[in-house]
Each structure stands twice: as structure tokens, then as C-alpha cells.
Amino acid sequence: MSRKVYPSIDISRSFTANKNNPNHAIHRTPARVTFRAWSLRSRHGPRHGQVPVIADVRQNIMRLLIPTICGLIYALSASADEIPFSKVVKASLVFRDDFDAKSHYPHILKVFLSLDNAHDSNISWVANSKTGIEAELLDSAGNPVQQGPQAASIQSNACAYLLPYGSRLDWLVSHGGISLAGDAKDKYALIVGSRGWLIPIETANTYTLRIRLRGLPWTDNLGQVDLRQSTLLLDLPPTKIQVTK
Numbered sequence: 558m559s560r561k562v563y564p565s566i567d568i569s570r571s572f573t574a575n576k577n578n579p580n581h582a583i584h585r586t587p588a589r590v591t592f593r594a595w596s597l598r599s600r601h602g603p604r605h606g607q608v609p610v611i612a613d614v615r616q617n618i619m620r621l622l623i624p625t626i627c628g629l630i631y632a633l634s635a636s637a638d639e640i641p642f643s644k645v646v647k648a649s650l651v652f653r654d655d656f657d658a659k660s661h662y663p664h665i666l667k668v669f670l671s672l673d674n675a676h677d678s679n680i681s682w683v684a685n686s687k688t689g690i691e692a693e694l695l696d697s698a699g700n701p702v703q704q705g706p707q708a709a710s711i712q713s714n715a716c717a718y719l720l721p722y723g724s725r726l727d728w729l730v731s732h733g734g735i736s737l738a739g740d741a742k743d744k745y746a747l748i749v750g751s752r753g754w755l756i757p758i759e760t761a762n763t764y765t766l767r768i769r770l771r772g773l774p775w776t777d778n779l780g781q782v783d784l785r786q787s788t789l790l791l792d793l794p795p796t797k798i799q800v801t802k
Contacts, residue, residue: 560693573726582761595685597622599774610620611723614729634749640676641782641790642680642682642770642772642790642791643790643792644675645674645675645676645680646672646673646674646675646676646680646720646791647673647675648670648671648672648673648791648793649671649793649794650668650669650670650671650766650768650793651668651669651671651727651794651801652666652667652668652669652792652798652799652800652801653666653667653669653800653801653802654667654745654800654801654802655667657769661741662733662737662744662746663741663742664741664745664746664758665731665733665745665746665748666731666745666746666747666756666761666798666800667729667731668729668730668731668747668749668766668768669727669728669729669730670690670727670728670730670768670770670793671725671726671728672720672725672726672728673725674721674722674723674725675742676722677722678722679719679720679721679722680719680720681717681718681719681720681774682715682718682772682773682774682790683715683716683718683772683773684715684716684718684770684771684772684773684787684790685713685714685715685716685772685776686713686716686728686729686730686732687713687732687734687750687751688713688750688751689750689770689771689772689787690730690750690768690770690771691750691767691768691769691770691771692749692750692752692766692767692768692769693763693766693767693795694747694752694754694756694764694766694767695764695765695766695767695795696763696764697763697764699765699795702754702764704752704753704754704755705737705738705739705754705755706737706739707734707735707736707737707738707753708736708738712734720732726757730749730750730768731747731748731749732748732749733748734748735748735751735752735753737753737754737755739755740755741755743757743758743759744756744757744758744766745757745758745761745800747766749766749768761798761799762797762798764797764798765795765796765797765798766795766798767793767795767796768791768793768796768798769791769792769793770787770789770790770791770792770793771787771789771790772787772788772790773786773787773788
């Protein structure tokens with residue numbers, strides 16, 4: 558039966574007294590230390606020829622990195638949700654002449670709020686396309702244009718809107734829910750939000766229109782939406798009226 562050989566450290570020292578030395582100094586032979594090569598490895602044995610200490614360090618690093626990366630992703634997602642609406646869209650106004658000779662208003666000026674998705678994901682919001690749109694018409698001097706006599710009958714509800722990634726929405730924000738008193742001949746009927754004007758066609762390009770959009774972030778329960786708590790999502794600077802056919 559063979560004896561089991563255990564790893565050992567062989568340390569030998571020799572001490573000699575020099576009788577010729579008057580101080581009887583003791584001379585020590587330097588110690589010889591021998592380590593077994595495999596003693597640098599884990600007691601569990603080699604792992605594919607690598608020193609397990611390095612592997613353990615890598616494992617510990619990964620344990621620290623994974624939660625850190627997950628936390629960073631969560632933080633970035635949370636911050637993305639807090640980006641203002643005006644920063645994730647490129648907004649502009651488009652004006653079109655909707656001519657109908659038989660209509661009470663032969664020339665109705667349609668206004669489209671054009672929204673381009675400038676974000677890296679979908680954009681959604683909730684708004685009322687009538688009461689959530691605030692319009693202000695300015696003359697060539699930048700002064701607000703007064704409204705004439707009118708009667709309103711506007712029915713509207715809050716709606717959820719989705720602007721997919723890389724897409725564009727031409728949102729019609731003008732409507733016909735207001736009756737404007739006055740001669741509509743050779744004039745544009747401009748009705749946006751809860752306001753309306755009759756402006757001369759010949760001088761229409763001297764006017765500018767300012768639009769503000771109020772709403773809320775998207776929700777899947779429109780029945781509980783209270784737009785009285787809406788916030789200003791977009792404040793578009795005055796845009797010169799340039800009519801396209």
C-alpha cells in the first residue's frame with residue numbers, strides 16, 4: 558500500500574559556530590524554500606489551464622457590472638420620459654386654401670400642425686384638438702387681431718395620439734365649429750381652437766399665427782383624463798401665413 562504524499566515546503570537551515578571568531582558569531586546559511594508549482598492554483602484543481610484566482614476576479618467584476626449596467630439603462634429610460642414634448646418633435650404650420658364656391662365661407666383656411674418625430678422612439682400624448690389648441694393671430698406690426706362677432710358650437714373630446722418613430726403627422730387643428738359674422742367674400746375664414754377670424758385674402762401673408770398645444774402624457778384610461786391639469790406641451794412661435802393650394 559503506497560503512502561500518500563502531501564505537498565510540502567522544504568526549508569533547511571544550517572547553523573555553524575565559528576570558533577575562530579572571538580565573538581563566537583553564528584553564521585546562518587540562507588534558507589532554501591521550494592514551492593510546488595501547483596500550489597499557486599486553487600485547491601479545487603486547475604480550470605482549463607488558467608489560474609483560478611484570475612477567474613474569480615473576473616466573476617466578481619461581472620457581478621458588479623451587471624447591476625451597474627441595469628441601473629444605467631433604467632436611469633436613461635427614466636430621463637427619456639422626462640424630455641419635454643417640444644424637444645422630441647419638430648413642429649411647423651402648414652396653411653391650405655380649401656375653396657368651395659357653394660359654401661357659406663368660399664375660402665376656408667385650413668391649418669395643419671406638422672409634427673416630425675425627432676426622438677429615437679414612439680411619441681404619445683393626450684389632448685383635445687379643439688380646446689387644447691390655443692391660437693393667436695397677429696398683424697404685420699405684431700399686434701393681436703381682434704375677433705369679430707361670432708357664435709360657437711364646438712363639440713370635442715380628449716384623444717390619444719401616437720407619433721411612431723421616424724414618422725410625420727400633419728394634424729388638422731382648424732375646424733368649422735364657429736360661425737363668423739361679416740362678409741366672407743374675398744376673405745379667409747380662419748378658425749382654430751376656440752377662436753376665429755375673417756382676414757383679407759390679398760393681405761393674408763402679412764399676418765402671423767401663433768399656436769400653443771396643451772395636453773398630457775399618454776394614458777390607456779381616457780375615462781379618467783382631467784385636461785384641467787394639462788400642461789403646455791408646445792409653444793410654436795408666430796408663423797407667417799403662406800397659403801398653399
